[in-house]
Amino acid sequence: MKILNAQQIKELDAFTIRHEPIASIDLMERASGQFADWFIQKFPNNTPVLIFCGVGNNGGDGLAVARMLCQAQFNVEVMVVRFSEKTSEDFQVNEQRLNKLITIQNIHSEEDIPLIEEGVVIIDAIFGSGLSRPIDGFTAQLVRQINHSQATVISIDTPSGLYCSSNNSDTHIIEADYTVSFQLPKLSFLLPQNQRFTGTWELVEIGLDPEFIEQCETSYHFITSEDASHLLKKRKKFSHKGHYGHALLLAGSFGKMGAALLSAKATLRTGVGLLTCHLPLCGYSIMQTALPEAMCSIDHHEHYITEVPSLAKINAIGIGPGLNQHVSTIHVLEKLIQEAKQPLVFDADALNILAEHKYLLKQVPENSILTPHPKEFERLAGETINDYDRLKLLQEFVIECNVIVVLKGAHTAIALPNGSIYFNSTGNPGMATAGSGDVLTGIILSLLAQNYTPDHAAILGVYLHGLAGDLARETEGEEALIASDIVEYLGEAFAVLRNVQNEE
Numbered sequence: 139m140k141i142l143n144a145q146q147i148k149e150l151d152a153f154t155i156r157h158e159p160i161a162s163i164d165l166m167e168r169a170s171g172q173f174a175d176w177f178i179q180k181f182p183n184n185t186p187v188l189i190f191c192g193v194g195n196n197g198g199d200g201l202a203v204a205r206m207l208c209q210a211q212f213n214v215e216v217m218v219v220r221f222s223e224k225t226s227e228d229f230q231v232n233e234q235r236l237n238k239l240i241t242i243q244n245i246h247s248e249e250d251i252p253l254i255e256e257g258v259v260i261i262d263a264i265f266g267s268g269l270s271r272p273i274d275g276f277t278a279q280l281v282r283q284i285n286h287s288q289a290t291v292i293s294i295d296t297p298s299g300l301y302c303s304s305n306n307s308d309t310h311i312i313e314a315d316y317t318v319s320f321q322l323p324k325l326s327f328l329l330p331q332n333q334r335f336t337g338t339w340e341l342v343e344i345g346l347d348p349e350f351i352e353q354c355e356t357s358y359h360f361i362t363s364e365d366a367s368h369l370l371k372k373r374k375k376f377s378h379k380g381h382y383g384h385a386l387l388l389a390g391s392f393g394k395m396g397a398a399l400l401s402a403k404a405t406l407r408t409g410v411g412l413l414t415c416h417l418p419l420c421g422y423s424i425m426q427t428a429l430p431e432a433m434c435s436i437d438h439h440e441h442y443i444t445e446v447p448s449l450a451k452i453n454a455i456g457i458g459p460g461l462n463q464h465v466s467t468i469h470v471l472e473k474l475i476q477e478a479k480q481p482l483v484f485d486a487d488a489l490n491i492l493a494e495h496k497y498l499l500k501q502v503p504e505n506s507i508l509t510p511h512p513k514e515f516e517r518l519a520g521e522t523i524n525d526y527d528r529l530k531l532l533q534e535f536v537i538e539c540n541v542i543v544v545l546k547g548a549h550t551a552i553a554l555p556n557g558s559i560y561f562n563s564t565g566n567p568g569m570a571t572a573g574s575g576d577v578l579t580g581i582i583l584s585l586l587a588q589n590y591t592p593d594h595a596a597i598l599g600v601y602l603h604g605l606a607g608d609l610a611r612e613t614e615g616e617e618a619l620i621a622s623d624i625v626e627y628l629g630e631a632f633a634v635l636r637n638v639q640n641e642e
């Protein structure tokens with residue numbers, strides 16, 4: 139699913155109006171209807187509702203929603219924030235329609251701002267995607283007062299004051315509990331720094347033109363279940379393990395053999411034909427006992443890896459989980475980078491070694507996958523002061539190094555060598571737990587070995603990992619969830635994606 143900027147959203151609305159065709163006021167009615175349905179599902183109609191409307195089309199939505207909630211027997215109070223004399227046409231139509239049902243109040247200055255009573259639910263329809271400069275004056279005071287109140291706040295389309303695709307977090311912005319947005323997510327929703335503004339966000343479909351969306355150019359995408367299911371290949375009836383590739387995992391050191399084990403388990407559970415783990419001697423009985431399905435290639439060193447195993451007959455290589463940064467291991471990484479012709483995935487200490495030895499980073503083969511968390515990415519690429527700058531740095535980094543970076547987080551960002559970024563839609567805070575990243579490396583390695591292209595392996599792997607985590611949460615909850623659970627639920631995650639495939 140594409141992520142569009144404010145200008146593109148405006149053009150998309152206009153194109154839909156011309157080509158569906160649908161009158162602008164009817165499109166507003168459809169959008170407001172979807173919001174109202176969402177609201178009615180969520181709140182009982184004895185909830186007192188206070189709606190703040192701007193004077194543009196976001197405000198128009200607010201007025202239409204007010205009418206719909208009145209008709210659903212909610213007790214609704216509406217205040218129009220008159221930050222401008224000019225009102226949009228669709229705002230005016232909805233103002234007239236609502237006037238027949240209730241008395242609309244107005245805010246012209248700070249004195250008109252009401253006290254916000256306890257228990258009220260606020261709908262924020264002050265500004266939407268038309269915001270073009272920071273909120274100021276009495277509107278800023280209103281935003282401050284809403285944010286200081288105890289009320290539950292639901293924003294229509296976007297929290298008022300938040301730019302769709304650039305940084306303005308130091309200005310006045312509504313801090314919503316929920317944001318219900320129209321059809322496509324905004325870039326701002328996907329960045330950690332904006333979570334306090336958007337709260338939990340959801341999308342409602344409003345029938346914007348799919349062909350127009352198709353031809354819009356954007357670097358940003360949001361991975362839906364349909365997107366992920368399109369990437370998932372079918373297994374063939376007349377196939378054997380040789381068809382599903384041979385993965386090599388270089389992992390583990392004394393005290394960190396669990397990371398190797400988790401990663402190896404995930405590799406096998408993601409459908410690889412064969413897996414060889416190259417481990418230090420101390421890992422041999424651990425792996426053979428805990429995971430009999432994996433083959434072992436054993437290093438001469440007791441505690442860490444010092445040798446590159448044979449790469450013959452290997453289809454993909456993963457390195458990093460539970461490794462250390464001993465000088466011999468650095469040499470292993472160097473040799474591997476120089477000799478490997480297979481696709482590679484780098485994680486954990488493999489990334490730290492690359493960060494410490496930048497000459498190695500320059501030699502990493504093109505299309506290799508790096509899976510840093512934000513701190514590891516900072517070591518690789520440098521510091522930034524906000525999430526937008528980090529995103530820009532991420533794009534510059536992948537273009538310069540010609541690699542794929544999986545920047546882990548709530549909406550993991552997969553950056554491809556051309557600078558496109560895919561944000562993941564699955565996963566939950568329960569997955570912020572030891573070993574979760576090792577599992578992801580195993581999943582991606584497995585897909586690479588099965589001949590998925592590196593970009594597909596990264597996108598599908600990240601989606602599956604989050605989906606398995608979401609399924610695990612249903613029984614384990616967020617606190618009790620551990621990385622092994624993610625592996626346990628991989629089978630169910632595949633089943634969910636297959637269902638999506640079959641429904642299409």
Ligand SMILES: NC(=O)C1=CN([C@@H]2O[C@H](COP(=O)(O)OP(=O)(O)OC[C@H]3O[C@@H](n4cnc5c(N)ncnc54)[C@H](O)[C@@H]3O)[C@@H](O)[C@H]2O)[C@@H](O)CC1
Binds near residue numbers: 265294
């Ligand atoms: N037909 C359409 O275009 C649809 C639009 N929809 C709604 O329309 C919204 C966009 O509406 P608009 O483009 O009218 O814009 P907004 O309602 O977001 O903003 C209103 C106007 O305020 C002015 N403005 C911007 N920043 C300001 C500031 N800081 N202080 C004072 N004035 C400022 C601008 O002229 C802007 O057009 C969407 O977010 C969505 O809620 C939906 O009804 C779906 C259909």
Ligand SMILES: [K+]
Binds near residue numbers: 264265
């Ligand atoms: K809003």
